[in-house]
Amino acid sequence: MSDTPETSANSSSALEKLRQLLQQHDSTPELALPTERELAERFCVGRREIRRALDVLEEEGRIWRKQGKGTFVGPSAPVQPLVLHALPQQSNLLEVMEARLQLEPGLARLAALRASKEQISLLHRLLERMHQVAPGDGDQHELWDSAFHRAIAEAAGNRLMLGLFDAIDAIRRDPGWQHLRVQARTPARLDTYDVHHLRLVTHIAQRQPVEAAAAMREHLLALQQALMEALHQPDQETL
Incomplete structure (x- = not known):
């Protein structure tokens, strides 16, 4: 092999x-x-x-x-997601973004209220790992970005919401949409996302739930806009 x-x-x-x-x-x-x-x-x-x-x-x-x-x-995760069987098997990235906009600001708000010191430390480490990703390595960027958002979902301390996050994230990472995700990713946008991520960690660490939720919403709206622009590029195939 x-x-x-x-x-x-x-x-x-x-x-x-x-x-x-x-x-x-x-x-x-x-x-x-x-x-x-x-x-x-x-x-x-x-x-x-x-x-x-x-x-x-x-x-x-x-x-x-x-x-x-x-x-x-090693040690088990602080919380384990519930297994959800009744979620739709087919969707698209814009539906995923709509779902994320409904779910993840709430997760960020709860994380600011409930995150342990260890979970906040993990967020800082994941942030650092994202900064270390080589330019153009989209696979590794998606890996650490997904882990960062999942760490926030875990820190929220709600198993049902964590299960929903995992289901939505699995749809987002469908290999069939890889080209669209690549089209939506530019160096300038990645720099903006780094700023968003840092603000998220800062608000969570400082126990600022309203600000954390607002920062997550701003971040996801920027991602949604990037995907919409990628969808309307002339050379973009219909996925």
Whole structure:
């Protein structure tokens, strides 16, 4: 098997599959995970995508690594999302943005009220990891951006809302919309999003729920506008 097989899967899909695997072993901490090669073969993704997904899980405290020994299951997440089966199986990115605009400002508000010191520290670390992403590496940018927004959803401390977030985020990351997401991403916009993310963390850390909700809404409106502009570009295929 090659290091990067021909597949539409990316780091985000690898992360989702690894989260599901870890949920099966919540009661067996310190269990050794399969090797990166075995995980790549099991999930039909490249080893690079597995390594990137493991980086996120390690940052979140769900796994730990020991040089020469392997990767092990760490502490369970503070809250686990409920599994929702009745959500629509088909949607589009603009519907996703409408749903995010209804859900995520509320999550940011609750996070400002409830986030623990450890969760705020995690947000700062995820923010730093986003700043370290190489220009043009859209796969890794989406990976850390999704982890950042999910950390806010976890810090809100509401399992139902976290489950809704995961369902919406899974639709957003559909590989069929990859080209549209790339079209909507520009260096100038990424710089603006970095400012938004920093404001979000600052408001959450300072226990400012109203300001945190407003910052999240401003951020999502900017994302929505970027997607709408990408949809109307002449060379954009209908997805």
